[in-house]
Amino acid sequence: MRSFCQPSRLLPLEQVVEIGFKCAMALGYVWRQGLIHRDVKPANILTAIDDQGEITDVKLSDFGSVLNFHSDATQVHRVGSLAYMSPEQLDGATLDCRADIYSLGAVLYHLICGRPPFEAETQGALLNLICHAQPLSLMGLREGVTEALDQLVRSALAKDRGQRPGGWEEFAQALSALITNHEVPRGRLQQVLDSERFNLLRSLEFFDNFGDVELWEVVHRARWMRFPYGHRIYRRGQEGNQFYIICQGEVEVFREGEKVAMLGTGTSVGEMAYLAPSPDLKRHSTDVVVSKAATVVSFTPDMLAQLKTETRHRFDTAFIRVLVRRLHAAHEALAHPRRIL
Template identity: 45%
Template sequence: MDQRIGKYELIRRIGEGSSSNVWLCRDPFTERLVAVKVAKSETLRDERYSHVYRKLFAVEAHLAGKLHHPHIAMILDAVDEGDLRYIVSEYVPGGTLEQFCRPERLLPQEKVVEVMFKCARALEFAHRIGITHRDVKPANILVNSENGEVRDVKLTDFGTAMNLAEDSTLVEGIGSPAYMSPEQISEGALSHQTDIYSLGVVMYQLLTGRLPFEAQNNAAMIYQVLHSTPPLPSELRPGVAENIEAITLKAMAKDRAQRYQSWDALAADLARAARAEPRSIRAREVADTERFSLLKSLRFFDRFDEAQLWEVVRFADWQRRGHAQRLYAEGDMGTDFFILAEGQVRVTKMGKLITTLGPGDSIGEMGYLAGLDHAEDASHPAARRSADVVTVTPCTLIRVSPTALAAASEGCQLRFNRAFLSLLAERLAVANQRLTSAPVAGPSPATPAPVPSYMADTVPLPPRG
């Protein structure tokens, strides 16, 4: 093959399927690595299959630039030059989830839950814009790993997708029987629930190292999917948690009325399963599943979209603090700020209680806002803390440094600044109300006393709703 595919510089082949090869390439203009899926010439010449492949190509090409989600591999380009057809997508190192579907290399249960949660959120996003994947399986879930540990996942290969707004995108008879829902096999009406079923099969395989149904041929596989009951995951892998097993089986229910009705319902159960882990596991690290769920529940992040929430999941420093631990003391230097996700903290100045803050409140943002032009300089006078902050209960905290926030997308930075402005406006309104309603002892001063700077940083917000 030539050393280029179009404008893309060829590096090496990284995958092969029955109808295409996947190459690792370099985009000379953006200087980033990309994955280029090229149709095999014999596929395009095969009269029996070429029209199907061309349809699949058209579906995937049509989605270029539309599926913007942190857990969906971005389609960057699609080229049709007669005998040369290829799809360009972002490169995700680490292979696919298939490598973790073997009994000798199973992931810990809590990691399976996290992976499934991310996939569920990605497929829910696709569903919101009218897309049903129809071929969810481990081979179509890419892995970003570090030292053999799964750090992130991205769904790929939307060539078989059904766009509910465009019936012309539907290609019948496409999918992998082992992962196909009963209604998909029966060529019945499809919805997001067929993807929920397929993701349930993937979860079963990640938990046990085998498919729920195994057969010598497609006909036998189809019969089992329609009529047989799979072994319980706990029978194949002793120790599978009861709640995780229940989620898997509900996702795989043959009767759609018994299956999860929405992606949100599945994601909520996965989040609860993550939070039900033993405290000894949860105390070590705040898992991505819990991070995202906490962000979604906090008032501070009400106006952040899903992609921005996942940004915060990644760049923030998530911490757990026990009872009576000091976050910082009055007079300390620092430009980092905190969002309290769980628990309560007490704010004092010169030994006097100012307020108690709870989930969704921000802490220490005044130093950050006062020194935006030099926010990375923790020695600047604007970075001096104006109060003591101590935990009242065990807390989960989201710590953000100016450096990390500066590296985030412009949209994410804008959301933070708007959230701060909204929060400060409410705090100032509460402070002013308190000052104007407080009884005055003795003669009124000629000039009203200014609101202390720490007051705007610590006056609690009124309750939501």
């Protein structure tokens, strides 16, 4: 990310926030493994760039300075890159995840305005600024920076770590909320961002048992689609080759013209395309029609086969829950037809 810290190459604000969210999620995973990176800086955030020159993903690198709480070996303290180090890191104090939160805040500050939070001609002067001075408001350094964005980044840079976000999940959610609540201007990235997709899936019961790593894989592998009211997702007799998980909206299920079910947010349709052992069983016995404009994620069996084993296992567990509920509903319908209808 170092090249995007130059004033002439600054990224759109929503992309900076998106990168911050992804880094926060990655560093949260690192923290849960009992590790502190201790050298979060632009040069250690690598970018994947497509043919159009757009950043498609970011990865953290250089774990040579990591502090491992599970290691019995002697570990050197006061390591890192000075411009992005927290005051407690400079003091040699006991560290927790908030040291890396400070460093990521310093990186975001640099990516937003083209300069680090503190600059000085000598190392001693820079140390003094990091420990005692307050960074300038970003609102005066770049057009379009909102008060909410400014406050969040500068809260990550608080001298007292107790005044920073309390953990990675809190920081990641606060970054995502900036986009959700339109607290950063949307420039050329008008599509749904990965942070929005991740949080949308995280809110669904179907993905309750998915860890962050597995959920990120779903975000990147799934095909995202929007269907208007009245769109027919499936027709009776059609052979299924994909299934859908409803993220927003509702669909109605019809058998021979009679409405038999309504499915809403968090439910799946067409899962037999994945589960059925023979082509005959993959043929739909109902019509499925959108009754409220819907956003869905779509998978084919081939796409699922490309997922990691652990992610496929999570899908299988979620499908079992779905099928058990539907069998129970069918049992209730047979036992108490008047109550169901």
